[in-house]
Every structure is written in structure tokens, then in C-alpha cells.
Amino acid sequence: SYELTQPPSVSVSPGQTARITCSGDALPKKYAYWYQQKSGQAPVLVIYEDSKRPSGIPERFSGSSSGTMVTLTISGAQGEDEADYYCYSTDSSGPYWVFGGGTKLTVL
Amino acid sequence: EVQLLESGGGLVQPGGSLRLSCVASGFTFSSYAMTWVRQAPGKGLEWVSAISGSDGSTYYADSVKGRFTISRDNSKNTLYLQMNSLRAEDTAVYYCAKSGSSFHPDSWGQGTLVTVAS
Numbered sequence: 001s002y003e004l005t006q007p008p009s010v011s012v013s014p015g016q017t018a019r020i021t022c023s024g025d026a027l028p029k030k031y032a033y034w035y036q037q038k039s040g041q042a043p044v045l046v047i048y049e050d051s052k053r054p055s056g057i058p059e060r061f062s063g064s065s066s067g068t069m070v071t072l073t074i075s076g077a078q079g080e081d082e083a084d085y086y087c088y089s090t091d092s093s094g095p096y097w098v099f100g101g102g103t104k105l106t107v108l
Numbered sequence: 109e110v111q112l113l114e115s116g117g118g119l120v121q122p123g124g125s126l127r128l129s130c131v132a133s134g135f136t137f138s139s140y141a142m143t144w145v146r147q148a149p150g151k152g153l154e155w156v157s158a159i160s161g162s163d164g165s166t167y168y169a170d171s172v173k174g175r176f177t178i179s180r181d182n183s184k185n186t187l188y189l190q191m192n193s194l195r196a197e198d199t200a201v202y203y204c205a206k207s208g209s210s211f212h213p214d215s216w217g218q219g220t221l222v223t224v225a226s
Contacts, residue, residue: 001170033212035153042203042216043145043153054214086153088212095167097211099145102152 002026002091004100011106018074020103022087025068032070033088034063035099036081043086047072077107110134110215114204117220124194124224130187130204130217137161138182141207144189146200147219156202157189158211167211172198194224 004024012018022032034047045054047063050070060075074081087100116128130142144156157178158167166178177190187204201221205213 031210031212033210035213037153042218043213044216045212045214048208048212048214049210084152088153088155090211095211096169097143097155097158097167099153099155 002093002096002098004032004087004089004098006085006087006100006103008101009104009106011108012077014078014107015076018077018081018105018107020072020074020085020105021069022071022089022100023069024087024089024100026092027065027068027070027089029092030089032063032065034072035086035088036083037086037102038083046085074105077105079107081105082107110206112204112206112215112217114202114217114220117202117222119223119225120194121226122195122224125190125192126194126222128189128191128202128204128220128222130189132185132187132204132206135206137180137185141209141211142178142180142187143205143207143211143213144178144187145203145205145213145216146198146222147203148197148200151200154200158207159187160211191222194222196224198222199224 031049035043037043050065051063143158201219206215
């Protein structure tokens, strides 16, 4: 079965840039999406189609893609950005979709 | 404003059944794909099932195929998930989500908790 691989945790100091990666064999051909989930809350879409930002998402959130890896970048991370982040995509053989294992971002 | 309200969760014994519902408002329900995603306690998100808005095509994760059935009633703006032969590992918060053209969730409900235990 298809897998998306993320680091379990990332830590940065306030104001620094946080980068969260997600790797998967089909990512060169399939879009990735990123979700933020704060404790006790439903997930929120923060990046779609690799690098597009939904309305209402701060500009410090950006996404990029290179080969089999996509990256969520939070420029000038703030305490309110502490959350779990999940990438999401589909296998090239489809049709089914998967989430990465999630990355816990700590800003301290 | 998109609103999604799940219901139907609760405690059920292994081998039992449960039907989840998700009432949608704030968008043209029939025009959008819908997705169920679950999250076991303390664990990550797991895609469960999706249904297209156009022709009602359905898709399932291997972990639920043959046991769960997704359906929709566009006249009632309601999404369903019929869950049969439930197992302890199905214990999770189940979220319904409005989905985009690539079946990616773009708006989520608050979830309903399903607990499978004797």
C-alpha cells in the first residue's frame, strides 16, 4: 500500500523558519495537500495542490515540491502555529488517498 | 459558510453496526465529493472513504472495504457511513469533509466518536 513519510517532530524557536517534509513515490505526478490540526480541533487545510494557499491562511505558510518530496514551510513561526501537520495525496494507481503519519511542530 | 454536523457515534460491541450521518449546509451539496476521515485516540488521520458528487462513485480504504458503505442523499444534504462488523481498531473520531475536485478535504466537521468495546 502507498505511504507518505513525514518526520515525527520538528522544533523551532519563535520567528524561525519551520520546514516539514513529506516523501512519497507518486508525488512527482500527484498533488499534495497539507493540513494543520491543533489539539482537540478538526484539521484545517493550509496548502493545496502543492503550493497554493486557501483564503484566510497566513502568508507565512507556503508549500513547494521537488521530485518525490513536498515541503511545508512556515516562515517566522509563531506560538499559535504549534500543531500537528499532515500531508495528503493519492497513489498513482488509485483510487485511494492517504495521509502522512503527521509531524508535531513545537515552537518554543 | 460551510457547516458539517456529524452524528450517530457511540459505544458499540465488536461485530456490531452503526450508521453515521453528516448534515451539510452553506454549499451546493450535490456538486461536491464528500469524504470520511477517522482518527484513533492519540493517532494520526486515516482516510476511510469518499463519494463523488457527480455520479456517486464510491471509494474505500482497504481497512474498511467490504464492511463500510458510504452513501449520500442529495435531497437531504446528508452524507452517511454505514459501518458493519465493527472491530476494536475501528474506534476513532470520524470526521466528514467536503472535498475538492481531487477528493481532498477542504472543510471539516467537528467529528463524532465511535467506540467499539465489549
